[in-house]
Amino acid sequence: MKELLINKLKEKFQDFIEEIIDYSNELTFVISKNKILDVCYFLKNNEDLKFDYLVDICGVDRFKKENRFEVVYNIWSEKLKYRIRLRVKVDEKDLQLDSVTSIWKSADWYERETYDMFGIVFLNHPDLRRIYMPEEFEYFPLRKDFPLIGIPDSLPLPRRN
């Protein structure tokens, strides 16, 4: 299974796979940022792979100078009964990334969550708004430099009178 996957992907995206991680019997591919849409399209539509279920998309803040953020795609193939992860490194200076909503519709809310919590902007997303925090909130709470207790007065409360 692993060989099949690695070969299939390498055959097509040799130059865009930055790293292949095989940890605890689970495969993770680190993909170049500008190729994520093509890789996802291939994984979803290839007859032998058919990764048809997007389980989750989440963000990671590594808090480094370069490639501070990561976006992790957790996908499952009903045909192969196999789960892989895709990771994309996103730099703080260029927080834009292609949306995969055109491939998996369920990506809509996951990408909104990632945008809400980390401020990563998904291009061509149909409705990129905050999902948990109020619309007027200005910060991104899951970033490492955001204080746990929040920023005073950033969220308005009703007046007590």
Add this chain to the structure above:
Amino acid sequence: MGLESYLNGEGFFTTRVNDLLKWSRTNSLWPMPMATSCCGIELMSFAGPRFDVARFGSEVFRMSPRQSDLMIVAGTITYKMAKVVRKIYDQMPEPKWVIAMGACASSGGMFRSYSVVQGIDQFVPVDVFVSGCPPRPDSVIKALLDIQAKLKKEPISKYY
């Protein structure tokens, strides 16, 4: 002789209007269950047959704020929910009272976090805080009795 003979056997009693109104009010507090999390389960138990708040006249849980005069805030209140709680509080007719039930409503509890209000007294006036995570129904009954005691002390003219 006089009034006594006149009213003999008719079953009268005399009192003051103030006391009568206070008595009826203290024993008919209608709660508005503002239950957002696990405290809500204890609140149901508080109203159920085992702890039976009907003994104190508060069994009529009203889902409409227009018909209730005691808001029991049971559970974690986030900043987003705070607006809703305040709106419901504003819709309740005067006079009204608030119980902050449990650690979350009183102080944010274990959620020392950017999204949770650290105590609902920041945006609604609270009469009684109940400790516990969640509090036992007995503690909520105690809080209700505290509200009743408070009511008995206040002159009725405060509200009219």
